[in-house]
Each structure stands twice: as C-alpha cells, then as structure tokens.
Amino acid sequence: MSALDAFRLDGKVALVTGGSRGIGRAIADALRDAGAEVWVTSRTAEGAERAVRGTRLKGATCDVSDAAQVEALFERVGDVDVLVCAAGxxxxxxxxxxxxxxxxxxxxxxxxxxxxCAQRAHASMKARGGGSILLVTSVWGLAGQPGTLPYGAAKAALAHSVKVLALEWARDGVRVNGLAPGFVETAMTAEVGEPVKEKLLSRVPLRRAAEPDEMAGPALLLCSPAGSYVTGHILVADGGERAR
Known part of the structure; x- marks a missing residue:
C-alpha cells in the first residue's frame, strides 16, 4: 500500500457525531472523500436533514447525552469502522x-x-477485528484558560479518556486518539466576540484562526490506515500556541 493509498477508507462505515456543522462536518466530508460511507448526527431532525441535503452523507438525529438515543443511533447505523465524537x-x-x-x-x-458512543462502537469493532475512534477535545482541555471552566474541564476529562481507552482497547485492535483544535472559525466560537477572539489569537504564532477544513487532514490521518500505528495520541492543531 502506498502512503497516499493508506489514507483511503473505501468500503468502511464512519459515524461522526456532531457532524452536521463546524469541525465535525469538515471531518465527515473528508472521510466521505476518502471513500467511506459516512453518517452524521444532529440534535434535531431538521439539522440532520439540512446537513445531508444534496450530499452523499447520511443523517440521523441524536442527543448524545441521552443513552436511549445513542442506542437507537447505533441500531440504525449498524456496525461502524470509524467513530468520530465531535458533538458538543x-x-x-x-x-x-x-x-x-x-x-x-x-x-x-x-x-x-x-x-x-465509544463503548457502543468498541463492541462492534472488537467483534469485527478492530477500528478507529477519534475524540475531538480542545487545547482548552490541555491547559488552563480563564473563563472556560465547564467546557475546559469536560474537554480535559475527554483527553484523559483517550489515554485510558487506547490502553484498554488496543488488544482488541481498536485505536483511540484525540484531536485538540485551537481556535477554529465556527458558529460556536463566534459566540466569544471579537475582543476575546483578538486576545486569544494574539498568542497564536500563525496569527490567525483555523478554518474547519484544517482539522480534516489531521483527523483523516488518525482515522485511516495511515495512522495504523498511532493510538493514545492527542494531536494538537493550534497554530503553534502550545509551542510556547
């Protein structure tokens, strides 16, 4: 297999929670372009329908904080080879x-x-000989940032989960990695306002925010055979901020 072919996901099924917009949508599009059959979720039926209209993506409604909805989601989608948890x-x-x-x-x-979602996917992947799980965390879960306690603490717990799940599930052929974006231009980050945004970006060596598409390449590496020897890793894509 060539290095470029290793990024292909032909014949694979991928599920991207929170894949109807933002970073999740960019990752979903990349997985689709790599050949996978891709499902994306939204918390509303309208959001799911709007996200897949005119595309080759498949949509489903799911509030991941509701265990019954998660179970129903996997019953509908079936076995998955790639899971990306980007809902948030x-x-x-x-x-x-x-x-x-x-x-x-x-x-x-x-x-x-x-x-x-990871537990449900793991059971399926283990039975089929392996798979890849990507948890989208955040640089704010890796270092303190004033004003972000609820969000940052949750993302820190998610980053820790990457390590534990990777260690426990490696024997089953299931790789678990994390992606920690810096400041990305999305509807969610637009809520912080320009003054806060300017202050945050002043610490970024590249001096700009990322576009959602710039998270797709790192995600594809971790989800595809190109990253077959990578597990338990949190890939930081923050424009160099953590290099300081």
Missing part, C-alpha cells in the same frame, strides 16, 4: 459564577456522551 456545546463564564448544573451539562455532553 460551548460554555463560558468565571469560575466563581459557574453553577453545578452547567458543569454537569458539559460533562454529560462532552464526556458521558462520547463515552457512550
């Missing part, structure tokens, strides 16, 4: 003002939701 929400606020409910909400979506 943002949350901002000073630590002194954060409520237990907000901490719980972020944990349920980013950590418990991803874990439920």
């Amino acid at each position: 929400l943002s949350s901002a606020g000073r630590a002194s003002e954060v409520s237990p409910g907000e901490m719980r909400r972020m944990h349920e979506i980013h950590v418990l939701g991803a874990l439920a």
Whole structure:
C-alpha cells in the first residue's frame, strides 16, 4: 500500500457525531472523500436533514447525552469502522459564577456522551477485528484558560479518556486518539466576540484562526490506515500556541 493509498477508507462505515456543522462536518466530508460511507448526527431532525441535503452523507438525529438515543443511533447505523465524537456545546463564564448544573451539562455532553458512543462502537469493532475512534477535545482541555471552566474541564476529562481507552482497547485492535483544535472559525466560537477572539489569537504564532477544513487532514490521518500505528495520541492543531 502506498502512503497516499493508506489514507483511503473505501468500503468502511464512519459515524461522526456532531457532524452536521463546524469541525465535525469538515471531518465527515473528508472521510466521505476518502471513500467511506459516512453518517452524521444532529440534535434535531431538521439539522440532520439540512446537513445531508444534496450530499452523499447520511443523517440521523441524536442527543448524545441521552443513552436511549445513542442506542437507537447505533441500531440504525449498524456496525461502524470509524467513530468520530465531535458533538458538543460551548460554555463560558468565571469560575466563581459557574453553577453545578452547567458543569454537569458539559460533562454529560462532552464526556458521558462520547463515552457512550465509544463503548457502543468498541463492541462492534472488537467483534469485527478492530477500528478507529477519534475524540475531538480542545487545547482548552490541555491547559488552563480563564473563563472556560465547564467546557475546559469536560474537554480535559475527554483527553484523559483517550489515554485510558487506547490502553484498554488496543488488544482488541481498536485505536483511540484525540484531536485538540485551537481556535477554529465556527458558529460556536463566534459566540466569544471579537475582543476575546483578538486576545486569544494574539498568542497564536500563525496569527490567525483555523478554518474547519484544517482539522480534516489531521483527523483523516488518525482515522485511516495511515495512522495504523498511532493510538493514545492527542494531536494538537493550534497554530503553534502550545509551542510556547
């Protein structure tokens, strides 16, 4: 197999939670272009339908924080070879003002939701001889950032999960990796406002935000046979910010 052929996913089935928009959508498009049959999810039927209209993607409705919906999702999709957990929400606020409910909400979506999907995918992958799981975390889960406690703490837990799942599931042929984007131009990050955005980008050596498509290449590496000897790794794509 050539190096370029190793990025192909012909005949594989991929599921991207949160794949209806933003980073998840960019990754879903890349997996599709690599030859996979790709399912994407949205929390609403309208969002799922809109995401796949005029494309070769398949859509499904799922709130990953609801275990029953996760089970129904996998019953519909069937066996998967690649799982990308990109579903999530943002949350901002000073630590002194954060409520237990907000901490719980972020944990349920980013950590418990991803874990439920990963556990379900692992069972299928183990029975079929292996597969690849990618958890989309964040650089804010790797280092402290004021005003991001609920979101950052959840992403930190997700980053830890990458390591543990990779160690436990390697024997089953299931690779588990993480992708930690920096500041990416999405509808979710648009909520921070220009002053905060400018401050954040001032610390980025490349001096700009990333586009969602710039997360697709790193994700494809980790999901495809090109990354067959990579597991337990968190690939940071942050424009050089963590190099400081």
